[in-house]
Amino acid sequence: MRSRHHDIADDLRHQITTGRIKPGERLLSEAALADRYKVSTVTLRSALAVLQGEGIVEKIHGKGNFVRRRPRKTVYIGGWGMLDPWTAGEAALRLTVRTTTVQAHRHLATLLKVPLDSPLAEIFCVSHEGASPHGLARIYIPPDLAPAAVQDGDSPWRETATRFAVLSTARATVRETACARPPTPEEASALRLRSSAPVLAITRVATDTSGRVIEAALLAFPGDHVDAVFTTHPPTDERQTHE
Template identity: 30%
Template sequence: MAKQTPRYHAIADDLRLRIDRGELAPGQKLPTEEELTTQYEVSRNTARLALGRLTEEGLIVSAQGRGSFVRERYTPAVWNWSVLESRSAHEANHTAGDQWASLIVENGNTPRQDVSVSIRRPSVEVATQLGLDPATALAVVRERVRYVDDEPYALADSFFPEELVRGTALMLPDDVSAPGGVLASAGLIQVRYEDEITVRMPTRDEMERLALPAATPVAVHRRTGYDKDGKPLRVMITTLPGDRHVIRYDVSAD
């Protein structure tokens, strides 16, 4: 005997189809639980479960006392991480600010960054990547919230060995721009980097700082930059909401 599909699944399927077709547009309010009970002839709990299913799928968001709404859709920022921070890209960049800001401007949007700087002991993992003693070493940490048209799009935290950037512009809570990039502003030349990307659900702090709706995963991009002698110069950790970014790589088949 076939297992019967729960009634709230069918209601969620119907609402999802209406969202996919555009009958329920981004930002549009959904029927209330009471209206759904009448429309589908179900209990209020069944209607609540149907809305909860769509919330878990990231299709709708709920506002206390206001109801449920079709989730707004962001225009994704498209990144080619193969060339970001490359010297050739810096040489081709004639716009004030860093490459991130330049790309946003090229896309017709307005970038903004809130920058804070602190000196503190990094995590064991970051200290190890920087070749520092986790028990004693200090790092200069530049924390940035990056906005596109005043919407928070990403977190970008950079960790530098304190003794390496002491007294440089990287110690100031300002946007740093230099012909060779952020590292070049401190007289440091990055010749290669290693990337690591993980995907997970956000922490509570990340949800608040990025104004993330429920069921929004984030990609965490960790880039460690090295000089010509293999000395680590920086670890940059960028947290990218999954609904706002596309990451591309160009990889040779050789």
Template identity: 50%
Template sequence: MTDTVPSRRQVIADDMRSQITTGQLKAGERLPSETRLASRYGVSTSTLRNALALLQSEGLIEKTHGKGNFVALTSRRLTYVGGGRKPLEASPIDSGLRVTVHATHLQAQGHLIPLLRVPANTELTQFLCVRNEGTSPHSLARIYVPRDLQEKNLPCEPPSCANFEARLAGPCPPLAEIRERLTARLPTPEEVEILQISSTLAVLDITRVAIDGTGRVVEAALLVLPSHRTDAYFITHPVPVERKRER
């Protein structure tokens, strides 16, 4: 049986990974330019970029647009907990991260119409939330709330981007259902810029919709989480067979 010959991309990634894990390349250190690295390894810049993208997917390299590639600092992993439950108390998602929030008013257009089940031009408030650890963006979320819910002065707090999973677990009025959809995809150019990641690095795209007892969508969130530093948990509590028969 013939052994598979590793690709040049893999050989470069293995060598750089070894330099990082042994401390030859230190956390926070800026790497030589992609052109210099490609010349050093005797490959094209596209092959070199593929090797860097592989290391970035492992959380070892971070790319800052306009500045270059850096050995990643030790960073906190994100923990997303599904099923309408609060994030794990011990999760580092809530500690040591700075959150920036920008609220804007807009009208429902395009995909927001079926997402929130509202007529076109319905007044909405959008909360754009970006989590950062130092200068490193960790995640972003867009949270949408119908304006008339806020105008009714409902006895509930405004969305908390620092803990938006918990916020969606208990908005007012009481919820009857939370729907979540998780997909993996490549980031958009805007997400690449905001999150400072490679365009070849997959992100977790989570759409989370909160619905009240009347069937109305009271809140929707579009979350984008870098796949190389995100864990997602979904906990299910099956209904016992006896209880099913009783129904």
């Protein structure tokens, strides 16, 4: 026999998809909805949990349940790692940047090939459209390579950082690893995600011509907010190059 909470979820979903309840609109309180459907609040919350799991409804602590706005997607361009200005520019992005010095824990020490607990310049960036987070970046640079402007948080470098681009001006080889995974607690908090919602995680490492790692970045985007584009080129035949 079909559960009552599924019937309630179906009715609310129909109201949302037909536009009777608009994107961004707050639903009635759980008590009011339970009274309307003549069920307990436990059953009502089970119905809302179905819609929350589908990404249709978002529960904001202390405010209530809201119909989620359709996410505006941006495009992450691999290689030099930046947000595509055409898609990112469509949104009125609010950018938050924090710079500090941290000690390299084991993962960072491995990425940057530096001793454990070595000092690193960290640039932490979060981009928002209104109240909706679009992505976050944690960029790490050895202090002797980080321009003073990065360490001081001056605006030109802040703007570059918020595009999530490789900060170094030196020629570099960039290696990126992308995967889908559950968010960490820090990512879930910063991006306002459910712990079960996937993120697109990109680990980017840039090395100079001598092989030294000059920058490492840990990027995370809500899985339904971004497309990643990577362009590859066929290897050049050195024999042809010298002919």
